[in-house]
Amino acid sequence: MTTTQNLPDQLLVTEVESPPLTLADLTWRRFRRHKMAIFGAFVLVFLFLYSFGGAFFVTEKYANKTNTKERLQAPSAAHPFGTDTVGRDILARTIYGGQISIVIGLTAAFVEVMVGILIGAIAGYFGGKIDSLLMRFTEAMLNMPTLLILIIMSKFFSDKIANVNILGRTISGSVIVIIFIIGLTSWPYLARIVRAEFLSLKEREFILAARATGTPNWEIIFKHILPNTIAPVVVNATLGVANAISSEAYVSFLGMGVRAPTATWGNMLENAYRYIETAYWLWLFPGLLIVLITLSINFLGDGLRDALDPRSRTV
Amino acid sequence: MTDNHTFLEVKDLKTRFHTPEGTVFAVNGVSFSLKEGETLAVVGESGCGKSVTMMSLLRLISIPPGKIECGEVIYRDKDLLKLTESEMEHIRGKEIAMIFQDPMTSLNPVLTVGRQLTETLRTHTPMNPDQCRERAITLLDWVGIPDAKNRLNDHPHQFSGGMRQRVMIAMALACTPSLLIADEPTTALDVTIQAQIIELVKRLKQDVGMAMIWITHDLGVVAGMADRVIVMYAGFIVEEALVDDLYDNPLHPYTMALLQALPRADRRREKNLKSIQGSPPNLLAEPVGCPFAPRCEFVKERCVRENPILTEITGGHKTACWVDVKTGGLR
Numbered sequence: 001m002t003t004t005q006n007l008p009d010q011l012l013v014t015e016v017e018s019p020p021l022t023l024a025d026l027t028w029r030r031f032r033r034h035k036m037a038i039f040g041a042f043v044l045v046f047l048f049l050y051s052f053g054g055a056f057f058v059t060e061k062y063a064n065k066t067n068t069k070e071r072l073q074a075p076s077a078a079h080p081f082g083t084d085t086v087g088r089d090i091l092a093r094t095i096y097g098g099q100i101s102i103v104i105g106l107t108a109a110f111v112e113v114m115v116g117i118l119i120g121a122i123a124g125y126f127g128g129k130i131d132s133l134l135m136r137f138t139e140a141m142l143n144m145p146t147l148l149i150l151i152i153m154s155k156f157f158s159d160k161i162a163n164v165n166i167l168g169r170t171i172s173g174s175v176i177v178i179i180f181i182i183g184l185t186s187w188p189y190l191a192r193i194v195r196a197e198f199l200s201l202k203e204r205e206f207i208l209a210a211r212a213t214g215t216p217n218w219e220i221i222f223k224h225i226l227p228n229t230i231a232p233v234v235v236n237a238t239l240g241v242a243n244a245i246s247s248e249a250y251v252s253f254l255g256m257g258v259r260a261p262t263a264t265w266g267n268m269l270e271n272a273y274r275y276i277e278t279a280y281w282l283w284l285f286p287g288l289l290i291v292l293i294t295l296s297i298n299f300l301g302d303g304l305r306d307a308l309d310p311r312s313r314t315v
Numbered sequence: 316m317t318d319n320h321t322f323l324e325v326k327d328l329k330t331r332f333h334t335p336e337g338t339v340f341a342v343n344g345v346s347f348s349l350k351e352g353e354t355l356a357v358v359g360e361s362g363c364g365k366s367v368t369m370m371s372l373l374r375l376i377s378i379p380p381g382k383i384e385c386g387e388v389i390y391r392d393k394d395l396l397k398l399t400e401s402e403m404e405h406i407r408g409k410e411i412a413m414i415f416q417d418p419m420t421s422l423n424p425v426l427t428v429g430r431q432l433t434e435t436l437r438t439h440t441p442m443n444p445d446q447c448r449e450r451a452i453t454l455l456d457w458v459g460i461p462d463a464k465n466r467l468n469d470h471p472h473q474f475s476g477g478m479r480q481r482v483m484i485a486m487a488l489a490c491t492p493s494l495l496i497a498d499e500p501t502t503a504l505d506v507t508i509q510a511q512i513i514e515l516v517k518r519l520k521q522d523v524g525m526a527m528i529w530i531t532h533d534l535g536v537v538a539g540m541a542d543r544v545i546v547m548y549a550g551f552i553v554e555e556a557l558v559d560d561l562y563d564n565p566l567h568p569y570t571m572a573l574l575q576a577l578p579r580a581d582r583r584r585e586k587n588l589k590s591i592q593g594s595p596p597n598l599l600a601e602p603v604g605c606p607f608a609p610r611c612e613f614v615k616e617r618c619v620r621e622n623p624i625l626t627e628i629t630g631g632h633k634t635a636c637w638v639d640v641k642t643g644g645l646r
Contacts, residue, residue: 128379205420211375212415213408213435213486216401223434227425 030307037303040296047293051098060169063092064261072279082281085271094285097263100171101245101293104179104264108244111183113237116190121221123191124198135195142188150247153181154256172262178251182244190236197229231308235301242297249290265290322526323349323494328386330364330371333379337599341367343550344386346625349494354520354527356541356558358534358573360595364550365530369496373411374403390494409439412487416499418479422471428455428482429467435489454485457522458515477508481515488519495520496528501536513540534577538562543631546570549596549606552625556632566634568611605637613638615645 031037067087075082081090123134154177161173201207202225210224245265251257252266253273260267265286272283330342342364349355357365370376371383374395388395395406407413415421423431432454433447442450448467455463458481471479480500487495497516501509517540520527531537537544537558544561546554546569554567565571575589593610596602605611608618617637625635639646 205415205417206423208375209413209415209421209483209486210423210434211407212373212413213489214404214406214438215408215434216404216438219434219438224423224426228423230425 027307031303034303034306036299037307040299040303043292043296044300047098047289047296048102051095051102054095055099058089058092058095060096062089063096063263064088072275072282074279075281081285082279084268084282085275090268090281090285093263093268094265094289097265097268097286098289100175100258100262100264101248101266101290104175104182104248104258105241105245105293105297107179108182108186108248109237109240111180112186112190112240112244113233115184116187116236117194117226117233119187120191120194121198121226124195125202125217125221125225127199131195135192138188138191141185142192146185146247147250149185150181150251151254151256153185154178154251157181158256158259170262172259174257174259175262175264178248178257181251182247186240186243186247190233190240193232193236194229197232198225201225201228235305235308238297238301238304242294242301245297246290246294265293320350321348322351322391324387324389325368325372326387326389328368328371328388329384330367330376330381331384332381338601339598340601341381341550341598342371343602345547345550345552347545347552347555349526349528351493352524352526353543354529354541356537356544357528357530357547358532358537358544359547360532362595362598363547365547366498367550368547369413369498369528369530373407373413373496375407375413405439408435408487408492409490410492411494411496412490412492413496413498414480414483414487414500417503418476418483418500419503421483422479424471427468427470428474432467432482432486432489435486439490450489451485454489455482458482458485458488458519460485476504477511480504480508480512484512484516484519488523491523492525494526494528496530498530499532500529501533502531509536516540534573546573549598549602551602551606551622551635552633553607553636554634555625560629560632564632566628566632566640567607567636568613568638568640569607571640572610572612605635613640617645 065088067083070079070083070087071085073079073083073087079089079091081094084090084093119134119138123131123138154174157177158174161177163170163173164176165171198221207220207224210220215224248257248264249266249269252264253269255267255270258264258267268286269283272279272286275282325348326346328342328345332339332341345364345368347355357368359365367376367381371381371386372388372395374383376383383396386396390406390410395403398406422428429448429451432451433444436442436447436450437444440447451467452463455466460466460478460481466474471482474482480503484500495516500516501512504512513536516527529537529541541558544554544556544558545552546561546567548569554561554565554570556564556566561570562574565574569591572589572591576591578588591610596606596609602622604620605618605622608614611618613636615638621637623635623637625633627633637645
């Protein structure tokens with residue numbers, strides 16, 4: 001009798017048993033151990049703030065204002081990053097160019113993911129002739145040199161779309177063209193991953209069980225199988241953003257991407273190569289930003305890959 | 316044979332799988348019927364075509380490599396094998412539901428139990444999301460899951476095997492189907508849980524008043540719950556009888572051998588349990604003669620040449636055998 005009185009009041013179930021970790025908890029626990037990924041995430045946040053927050057300090061008009069009297073000035077107090085060949089402030093242009101570069105990266109990756117998922121899911125789920133047809137097409141796309149297609153397509157289509165006004169800003173129609181060109185050339189790899197996931201997942205018993213309850217095909221594809229493939233898709237989408245940004249930089253550098261006056265980090269490099277030795281600031285700052293963003297996205301993607309991999313059990 | 320209580324009739328169903336190794340003769344002309352509210356047990360060893368028969372019935376066989384070569388599945392005046400895929404979706408889950416062997420893999424790991432439960436309701440009934448949720452809680456409660464309201468938001472990995480099978484049963488019964496096909500629903504569970512699940516299914520069957528097809532290789536389970544039994548071997552039905560007839564008076568050598576291999580609590584251990592010699596036939600070859608002949612102790616010359624067809628011996632008791640097992644001579 002006396003011993004029981006000394007015992008504490010009955011413990012609540014919630015005190016004894018910690019609630020189970022959700023997938024998000026587990027992922028976060030693994031992710032934060034990845035030092036480079038955390039570093040990448042911080043750099044990315046900084047670059048976002050730089051590009052989108054910077055717009056509160058300098059106007060786009062200023063970024064696009066040419067002043068031939070002040071052309072090719074070295075970095076100074078008035079122009080911290082110097083001025084370009086027509087006297088525009090490079091700091092202001094990296095801010096507005098960053099916005100376009102980031103938006104291109106995100107939207108092109110979005111297009112890539114949509115097309116990749118659709119083609120991969122349909123091929124993997126239905127199999128047979130549909131699969132053969134779609135996969136031969138995917139392989140054909142995969143075998144064509146992407147950069148060549150990018151250059152040819154942007155050469156043909158960059159001028160075909162008129163400028164658009166979004167949120168009071170005029171953006172070159174070539175931005176939209178570039179987004180679609182990049183998005184529509186980069187999906188094959190993702191489509192193959194999604195297809196492979198679908199091929200194995202559709203044979204699982206819970207899919208049979210879902211079919212046995214009369215679930216229509218499209219619901220099985222998008223509500224039952226797709227959520228199971230989310231890990232590789234997220235990792236790929238992340239890396240897709242980095243790829244899209246560097247692809248844009250590549251075509252814009254060759255002068256076939258986004259048209260002036262809209263700045264991107266890529267097209268700021270366009271004329272810089274003639275001044276590689278004489279005006280280092282022309283290529284250094286936009287180049288540095290491109291390197292920073294692609295590198296940090298890749299670190300982030302690596303971290304996500306490890307964190308979302310169910311086989312890595314370290315918590 | 317057909318009376319007004321019969322609502323499902325399977326006639327001469329043949330399912331084959333065309334694989335790179337050759338054609339697998341999985342189901343070779345199966346015919347049976349089912350009355351309203353009846354429990355039919357289908358027994359037989361692994362790979363004898365029990366599951367494939369039921370999956371063919373619901374058209375869940377993956378085509379290719381599977382193919383339903385011929386046959387009819389008449390369900391309430393409709394031939395299920397002739398319906399379109401979208402008509403079939405209205406049958407599955409709503410009219411005929413199915414539960415599977417392994418509850419550990421039959422629930423989608425990334426969706427909450429609540430979502431998987433309400434999905435059937437959303438597909439087949441005009442209920443709105445709130446009503447679906449209410450109904451899902453009722454269902455979980457009904458299958459004996461405590462704290463149903465909170466458990467709706469849990470993922471399958473937070474449930475034990477027995478609990479998951481309860482969830483599967485709740486999903487299957489969500490739209491009160493008129494037929495439940497249970498494909499070895501207790502095989503993956505341990506014995507105490509098996510007993511619980513069997514009791515649960517019996518109770519729910521009473522509540523809903525549905526018919527049931529129970530696939531199993533556990534003859535002990537069959538005795539306790541079935542009205543009628545079908546014994547399958549190598550894709551054929553070899554014997555069909557009311558459950559008591561089958562146990563008291565098996566007419567097929569295979570059924571006899573199965574019963575002799577079963578330990579019985581009421582029998583003193585006089586001798587060791589008898590096992591069936593040999594192994595089931597390779598289904599890759601087109602069957603000639605009786606498929607059980609190579610393992611049969613009553614085998615006659617005719618058995619090797621000609622495959623016996625299922626014939627009625629006494630009222631409702633059918634067997635596919637040339638031999639009268641009582642006398643040992645040909646019938």
